[in-house]
Amino acid sequence: MNDIKAWIFDLDGTLTLAQHDFPAIRRELGIPAQDDILTYLKGLPEAQAQVLNKQLDAIELRLARDVAPAPGAASLIRHLRSSGKHVGILTRNLHAVAVSSLEVLGIADCFTPQSILGRDEASPKPDPAGIHHLLDLWSVSPDHAIMVGDFRFDLEAGRAAGCRTCLLHADNSWPDLADWHFDNCENLLGRLQDSSRSN
Structure with missing residues (x-):
């Protein structure tokens, strides 16, 4: 190594x-439980994807405040x-x-x-x-x-x-x-x- x-x-x-509770994030964004979040968003119509991507960005920025090593x-x-x-x-x-x-x-x-x-x-x-x-x-x-x-x-x-x-x-x-x-x-x-x- x-x-x-x-x-x-x-x-x-x-x-x-x-710290990411992915099931909770999926529920908040209305994404099916079995789907990968980013792959699902990529497959949406552009306008819908934009809205959900902004929500995802806000969730991640919120989580970043409590990050621990x-x-x-x-x-x-x-x-x-x-x-x-x-x-x-x-x-x-x-x-x-x-x-x-x-x-x-x-x-x-x-x-x-x-x-x-x-x-x-x-x-x-x-x-x-x-x-x-x-x-x-x-x-x-x-x-x-x-x-x-x-x-x-x-x-x-x-x-x-x-x-x-x-x-x-x-x-x-x-x-x-x-x-x-x-x-x-x-x-x-x-x-x-x-x-x-x-x-």
Whole structure:
């Protein structure tokens, strides 16, 4: 893992504690329980989609005020930056929500504005376009990159981009999609530090 040059992170549930109650958001927006929110909105007539997207933006901005860091998140990002690694964010949230969350976590200074991609800057995961965009920005090949997240969309995007994948979640529900699995950022950081000491 220490040979990986580019680290791309999901945000909610990965660097922050999961706070999105997706069933509640679907109910508030009138979206069927089984549908992915962004995919559903994309399929609506433009006028209707605009109204619901504004509602979704307002919900996310409201949630951003109460964001809390995941265990070890800030230490992990600072460790990677001090080791000379590229770090980026690829989230299905708004760019403004991502920036606000990183400020609350105290690590906004670790990311350039261009390395934070929200749903308006790149097609939402599992589309790998955002990963390709960041790797092009950094001139890093996919085999030297990793996508880190807490859901299958993160892992599917990483797989589709040709890079490594790491699941941060208590349960490894997608073992065929994850190259590595840790409970949280703290455990991932511990693995990296152990590897550094043994080299």
